[in-house]
Amino acid sequence: MYADTPTRRRTPRVVSTVLAGIVALLTLFIGPWTESASAHGSIVDPASRSYGCWERWGNDHLNPDMATEDPMCWQAFQANPNTMWNWMSLFRENLAGNWQPAIPDGKLCSANDAQGGLATSLDRPGAWTTTDVDNNFSVHLYDTASHGADFFEVYVTRQGFDPTTDALGWGDLEQVATTGSYPPAQDITFNVSAPGRSGHHIVYTIWQASHLDQTYFICSDVNFT
Template identity: 80%
Template sequence: MYADTPTRRWTLRVVTPALAAVVALVALFLSPWTNSASAHGSIVDPAGRAYGCWDRWGDDHMNPAMEQEDPMCWQAFQENPNTMWNWMSLFQENLAGNWQSAISDGNLCSAGDAQGGLASSLDTVGPWTTTDISNDFSVHLYDTASHGADFFEVYVTKQGFDPTTDALGWGDLELVETTGSYPPASDITFDVSAPGRTGNHIVYTIWQASHLDQTYFICSDVNFG
């Protein structure tokens, strides 16, 4: 089911000589973040904001059409390309579960600016590209390092919240799923139910990785059909 993984698509993209310069650029951007783990992960379905930008534009990031077709990814790339390239590193460490004290309202999608100022564009309010889902849907984590999970918490914005005009705060979210633990794996998928939603929303996933106190915070823009 997941044969077409992010790693496979990335491999297919970078083997061409025309993209050799991009590979070097990616290596340059990623090297500062190899501190406590050599690789990380993100929610790829429904796509997290940074991952979605990379998935749609990573091999076509110089295309001027991005500005009109995907303006939120375009503004993120203009602010700092590393927001796109480093899609797998939206984490904070040693929070001991005190997430709301570490991440203020309006800064949830950047994981409290986890990239030291490089991912703040993920908090920009606007028409982010959405994934169409039903009220019963699955969340798919792709983890390049197979950290496993102590648990996931999945929140969905309350009906009436408009992600195109409203900054996301903790009070806008409703907890809809708390999972148990998962052993190390590159792909983890679990089911979620968020009844009563229609239209555009944000799915906010908190992933507590198992290898140390490292917590990921990921916004996925969705449209409930």
């Protein structure tokens, strides 16, 4: 379900030695800054926009059929392929619970471009692929680093909001769940209820990780059946 180990080709010994030296130098200079960004998590069910694109197309990202079969993933991939590959990194730090001043309307799904020019395509309205859910459904976090959670807040768009034409704002959301804390684990699942909805909606999950003041903002497209 998660990322496969890439197949490695044989590399000539001289080239391999040179590459090893380059990697060592890069590690020396950027290592301290990349450690905190090397492993995080996201909502995988119902799939977040970026995780869903990676799950469906990560091993087939050069397939031209993506343009017609999954146009929102296609536009995200064309804007910057890292939007797909970096599906675990939609977080902000040191917000102290002040979500709305830091994440303006129209920028909720990218966490106000949390990846620095990589994820604004996630905010675009359109025919995002949905996950079928009932009004009572579960939310599943997959966290490679097992950060745990101080809490989750889950919001769902109000009936009448149209994700295919409307950019998401805070006023479009209704909070449907607030959880307690969870100990460190790679998989965390909890139940929520969003009655009175049908059709295409956005589930907006805020995950406050426990290891730092690090907050994730995640859009998942669902179809209430």
